[in-house]
Amino acid sequence: MNINKIAYSTFIAFVASLATLVSIQALSSSDRDAADDDALDSVTLDELAEHDGAESCWKAIHGRVYDITDYVPDHPTDEEVILEWCGRESTEGWDNKRPGVPHSARAEAMLEEYLIGRLVDDDGEPLEPEAAARAEEGDEAGDADGEPARLSPAEDERLHRALLGLPLDGHYRGVFIDRGVIQVNITFDLEDGRFTRLDYRHLAYRDDDYLAMEEDDELYPVMRQHRQILERLEGQPVTAIFALYEPERLADDIDGYSGATLRGAKIISSIRDALNRGVYSWP
Ligand code: HEM
Structure with missing residues (x-):
């Protein structure tokens, strides 16, 4: 075996062990994520919606809730870009800082510093981003089916x-x-x-x-x-x-x-x- 071959085999062994380490790390971190999420405080859409401005800005991203109030002034855009999503299910904005372009791994690591809870529905069950966004749209339009809210004839003062x-x-x-x-x-x-x-x-x-x-x-x-x-x-x-x-x-x-x-x-x-x-x- 010449010296080149030894160096090559050592290199391959090194890369293989590195890959193993990385996958073990990935597996254990996803295990840890799931366990951690159960331990996190539960936050409903109504609670989230109370933190909708610069004085207190919470966002739900991929099922987790972040209090990014302290980060808002440091975000590298005009504040409106990031403030617009406060109090809301923000996965859409997070995954598309520009259309089709998600935030970087560095941004993701920063985000984890602001984790405060997990998003749940009114029964305390985890709420997926799509369902949360639909529920928010339903609230704005009236109800979950997107029908405008209709007051009963007994309550509608305008009608009276x-x-x-x-x-x-x-x-x-x-x-x-x-x-x-x-x-x-x-x-x-x-x-x-x-x-x-x-x-x-x-x-x-x-x-x-x-x-x-x-x-x-x-x-x-x-x-x-x-x-x-x-x-x-x-x-x-x-x-x-x-x-x-x-x-x-x-x-x-x-x-x-x-x-x-x-x-x-x-x-x-x-x-x-x-x-x-x-x-x-x-x-
Ligand atoms: C959900 C609403 C958000 C929107 C719409 C948004 C949008 C943007 C935009 C337009 C840029 C600059 C353009 C670019 O880099 O290409 C950017 C960059 C960045 N944002 Fe956000 N952002 C949001 C939330 C956040 C949050 C919550 C954090 C961190 C806690 C964050 C961290 C960063 C960082 C570190 C960058 C620099 C580029 C990168 O690392 O991806 N952003 N964001």
Whole structure:
């Protein structure tokens, strides 16, 4: 046997023993994984969903749950990329950092430092990534079949208001127009049938644009009175608008201008216009 052959056989023996070591290691580590998983704390999708932001970010990846809150600022992308998956089943994102490209072995080793539990269903059974993702989608759409959630007719407040002819909650816009010119353009929300976030988008009479007025404008007090009216309607039920037939009930006298100066009927009219038009957009 020449020296080359000896070196070659030694090399082959070395490679073979290395391969054996590696496979023993692989086997024992998968045995250890399974045993470890049973010992891990159980985390349900609902618990996972509570940790959905930078202040506490948990992710479920391949059936295990990781608290990666401390890692988020160190991730080599913009934070939104990794924050988007907080509180969710994230196997899809983990296996596709770019489409079709999984994270490296180095990233996988880092991930294990943040292991805190295993993902389970409501019966405490391990939850596979696909089933978890389906359950999450079901939650968003309504139920596990993807059907939109439907309230019972006994509970559906929107339906009740519609049946009674009451205005629905939502965002409204309306106008008072005289001879083709908008004088009042008003916007507000209804919450539980009460006014919130009332504001003028436009308030003018002839050439006077009240919203553009400065404090030294002669009619500035009138603009303040109009603002007072909206402040005082805030939180009131829609029926409160009829007090505006006597606007001094809702606006103070300011600098000699009294309620008599105000044209409360125009505001009533613009609010009724908004209600007649119906919800402009949903909150
Ligand atoms: C599940 C949501 C995640 C998404 C969508 C995501 C996405 C990405 C992207 C776009 C890159 C950079 C592009 C590239 O290297 O090709 C990247 C790199 C990296 N990410 Fe993530 N990541 C996620 C979670 C995590 C987590 C939880 C960790 C570790 C705890 C992590 C560790 C790393 C590391 C170390 C790199 C450098 C490249 C590598 O080693 O693969 N990532 N990730």
